Amino acid sequence: MRNTTELSSHRLLKSNKNRKDSELKGNIIVKSSAIIIITLTIALTVFLSIKGLQSFIKNGINPWDFITGTNWNPTSETPSFGSFNFIFGSFAVTMLSALIAAPLGIGGAIFMTQIAPKWGNKLLRPVIELLVGIPSVVYGFIGLSVLVPFIRNHVGGLGFSLLSGTIVLAIMILPTVTSISTDALNALPKNLREGAYALGATRWQTIKKVLIPAALPSLLTAIVLGMARAFGEALAVQMVIGNVSDFPNSITDTAATLTTIITLNIGHTTYGSIENNTLWSLGLILLVMSFIFILIIRFLSSRRKI
Amino acid sequence: MTITITDTNQSVSNPTEDQRVVDKEYILHVENLNIYYGENWAVHNVQMEIEKNAVTALIGPSGCGKSTFLRSINRMNDIIPNARAEGEILYDGINILRDDIDVVALRKEIGMVFQKPNPFPKSIYENLTHALKFAGIRNKGKLDQIVEESLRKAALWDEVKDRLHQSALALSGGQQQRLCIARTIALKPSVLLLDEPSSALDPISNAKIEELILQLKKDYSIIIVTHNMHQASRVSDKTAFFLNGDLVEYDRTSKIFTKPSEKKTEQYISGQFG
Amino acid sequence: MNRKIADRIATITFVGLSMIIVAILLYLFAYIIMNGFSKISWDFLTSPSSNILAGSGIRDQLFNSFYILILTLIISVPLGVLGGIYMAQYAKPGKLTNFIRSCIEMLSSLPSIVIGMFGLLVFVNTTGWGYTIFGGALTIAIFNIPVMVRTCEDAIRSVPRELKEASLALGITQWHTVKTVLLPSAFPGILTGVILSAGRIFGEAAALLYTAGLSTPRLDYTNWNPFADNSPLNIFRPAETLAVHIWSINTQGLIPDVTEKAAGASAVLVISVLIFNLLARWIGSMYYKKMTATK
Known part of the structure; x- marks a missing residue:
């Protein structure tokens, strides 16, 4: 069929320059995107680290005092930069909100996958996935206009409080925790549950003794992802927490977190001043914590494969 | 082992040196072919000649290396990350396992049809012209002519001539497979590799494909991998029996199915394992 | 019992x-x-906002939000698609690919305030642009590119391997196969991902506060010269988006009808996100129907 009068070595050895060029061009184009991603990641880490270390290197603030000091007073004549209260605030709202969202989210996931899967898949799931997409300022706004007055009138204090921040964050991370937990439980092999039922276990025994242990790494991932989101959230918390640098005396007292202090002040302080530099140092703490969360999630997902 | 594929640094300056004089009766000469997937030695020292304008069937149980062997003939194994072939496959006097072979040009001359019909999610017409356009044929009249010619050869023209511009996915499985054959022969290859082409089809479509294969061997050298012993005996001139990576027996089909020389072949053909 | x-x-x-x-x-x-x-009323959507007076609207914020969204997509979708092709077709398993995966994971999961600080450092201070729409779009693109890479990689991987083999076996180069077979088949998946990410971009505020800014100059919608200061199309002007507006009127605004305005703006934001989500779902199910229907 084919006209094979031309020598096979002419036809079949690499020579077609145009085609090779287009292959090469394609290769370079797609690689450029990968290079951009690597560059961005490294640039982000390096730039934020250098900027964040300025206050220790250039302004001579003692890093230990910076982390453990409880007095934040950057504008007084003898300014002091102790950020412990903000670090505490960040951890407090993160832990407390996870404490609320975890049982709710995992409980909801169990309901959706084990008790009423029809309901869960058709109705609850799409709505919860939709909630993941609601912008955080909307949560903050509803917190500000509903939750803050409610707490002021019925619980006590100003309303702007650690408690408000916690509740807003808990509601914000609830969809994330629920939907990932649901995926985790759905991903379990079917015979696991059927095996337990066949042995005469009740539903609760099956859930407690078989399903939760089997899905544990994934459920923990869901909680940690939620915590990471809570730790890094800025605006929603900032709108309801009060932003006072004093150590909160109770859960209804005003407080501040790393993100809220950065959000409030980074635009108002002079670029390059000590006060401004310390805000970048707070940002560096935030970056380091984000790394730690990512590492924990990695560790958990490596456990999941076993 | 005469030449390995890594031994290809000789220059291309004198083309006649690369081309060796070979027996015209055969289209492919396979010499000491070994194929590995990483550590796994999948095809062992295969030595065989493939006849021109004949149908050669490759049979054997799953995992015996017959598909791996087939895929190495048009270098489809290149897309499997750690697959590697050593030895020679001489085609038109040139070892196609060499590193400097232009696989794109090679695959136009050695076409392949897969087990599962895999038409592009485009129209019937575009399925045929996709590769032709890439090969540089832009003239509408010429394209139309090749489309009709190829579909006729694949015995599909009468069934689809009124709906060339409808989606190929709307065709039945058997029609899709014949379309895949049509789009391969549109490139005017000299060898057709068929990897269990009718195992996913119903008996009627299967019969049509077999009829087609017998038609096509006038123009092409065909190598077909099949699980179906009856198919091999019906369509092929020669049959090769593979087992655990070894080429156990290779002979005229009539001989293999009546008086095989090897005990293993006889056992496989009579259905004692497989 | x-x-x-x-x-x-x-x-x-x-x-x-x-x-x-x-x-x-x-x-x-x-x-x-x-x-x-x-x-929400026509008047609310089409009149300019005010920092002190009641009865203002969200016209400029709405425009800014869409403008930043479009710019971000123009920057991040092509890069994301290319990255997705690379990860799905070209990257060989190994240390480099694992490293790129870690980078993608990190950039897409960092808090947006951290990304915003990086944007402030690079696109506002280092470049000397000040608060600009372009700086804001670049900042958001930093976390949207990895999201797009992941979406596109998944979409391309979900194209049946048989289609790729068919194309290669017909003597077509890998790059041409990617362009003419893989991308068209992966298109609905990519589109769904783009629309979902659009929802996140539209609602983003923390990364924009100090990159695109908290104010909008007086805009003249009849001025289409993209280099004029009062043109809405100028990408080097500051721009307050809808999400940022909700935050700023609640925390620093002086208008007497804050709650009303914020509620209206929130509703617009939520409806937009809802539309993006439903659109993505609809496209996904259309595609599913098309792929499963053999007749």
Whole structure:
């Protein structure tokens, strides 16, 4: 069929320059995107680290005092930069909100996958996935206009409080925790549950003794992802927490977190001043914590494969 | 082992040196072919000649290396990350396992049809012209002519001539497979590799494909991998029996199915394992 | 029958927990609908905002949000598609690919305030641009590119391997196969991902506060010269988006009708995100129907 009068070595050895060029061009184009991603990641880490270390290197603030000091007073004549209260605030709202969202989210996931899967898949799931997409300022706004007055009138204090921040964050991370937990439980092999039922276990025994242990790494991932989101959230918390640098005396007292202090002040302080530099140092703490969360999630997902 | 594929640094300056004089009766000469997937030695020292304008069937149980062997003939194994072939496959006097072979040009001359019909999610017409356009044929009249010619050869023209511009996915499985054959022969290859082409089809479509294969061997050298012993005996001139990576027996089909020389072949053909 | 009772209690507990979730969801939606919908009017959407007076609108913020969204997509979609092709077709398993995966994971999961600080450092201070739409779009693109890479990689990987083999076996180069076979087949998946990410971009605020800024110059919508200071199309002007606006009027605004305006703006934001989500779902199910229908 084919006209094979031309020598096979002419036809079949690499020579077609145009085609090779287009292959090469394609290769370079797609690689450029990968290079951009690597560059961005490294640039982000390096730039934020250098900027964040300025206050220790250039302004001579003692890093230990910076982390453990409880007095934040950057504008007084003898300014002091102790950020412990903000670090505490960040951890407090993160832990407390996870404490609320975890049982709710995992409980909801169990309901959706084990008790009423029809309901869960058709109705609850799409709505919860939709909630993941609601912008955080909307949560903050509803917190500000509903939750803050409610707490002021019925619980006590100003309303702007650690408690408000916690509740807003808990509601914000609830969809994330629920939907990932649901995926985790759905991903379990079917015979696991059927095996337990066949042995005469009740539903609760099956859930407690078989399903939760089997899905544990994934459920923990869901909680940690939620915590990471809570730790890094800025605006929603900032709108309801009060932003006072004093150590909160109770859960209804005003407080501040790393993100809220950065959000409030980074635009108002002079670029390059000590006060401004310390805000970048707070940002560096935030970056380091984000790394730690990512590492924990990695560790958990490596456990999941076993 | 005469030449390995890594031994290809000789220059291309004198083309006649690369081309060796070979027996015209055969289209492919396979010499000491070994194929590995990483550590796994999948095809062992295969030595065989493939006849021109004949149908050669490759049979054997799953995992015996017959598909791996087939895929190495048009270098489809290149897309499997750690697959590697050593030895020679001489085609038109040139070892196609060499590193400097232009696989794109090679695959136009050695076409392949897969087990599962895999038409592009485009129209019937575009399925045929996709590769032709890439090969540089832009003239509408010429394209139309090749489309009709190829579909006729694949015995599909009468069934689809009124709906060339409808989606190929709307065709039945058997029609899709014949379309895949049509789009391969549109490139005017000299060898057709068929990897269990009718195992996913119903008996009627299967019969049509077999009829087609017998038609096509006038123009092409065909190598077909099949699980179906009856198919091999019906369509092929020669049959090769593979087992655990070894080429156990290779002979005229009539001989293999009546008086095989090897005990293993006889056992496989009579259905004692497989 | 102790364990039966335990089972009962557990079931009731789970139903209860779910009820709480449902109640929260219903309340959130009800709040936004009851308080927000009534505030949305043609006038609200088309009149400019004010920092001190009541009865203002969100015209400029709405425009800014869409403008930044479009710019971000123009920057991040092509890069994301290329990255997705690379990860799905070209990257060989190994240390480099794992490293790129870690980078993608990190950039897409960092808090947006951290990304915003990087944007402030690079696109506002280092370049000397000040607060600009372009700086804002670049900043958001930093976390949207990795999201797009992941979406596109998944979409390309979900194209059946048979199609790729068919194309290669017909003597077509890998790059041409990617362009003419893989990308068209992966298109619906990519589009769904783009629309979903658009929802996130549209609602983003923390990364924009100090990159695109908290103010908008007086805009003249008849001025189409993209280099003029008062042109809405100028990408080197500051721009307050809708999400940032909700935050700023609540925390620093002086207008007397804050709650009303914020409720209206929130409703617009939530409706937009809803539309993006439903659109993505709809395209996904259309595609599913098309792919499963053999006739």
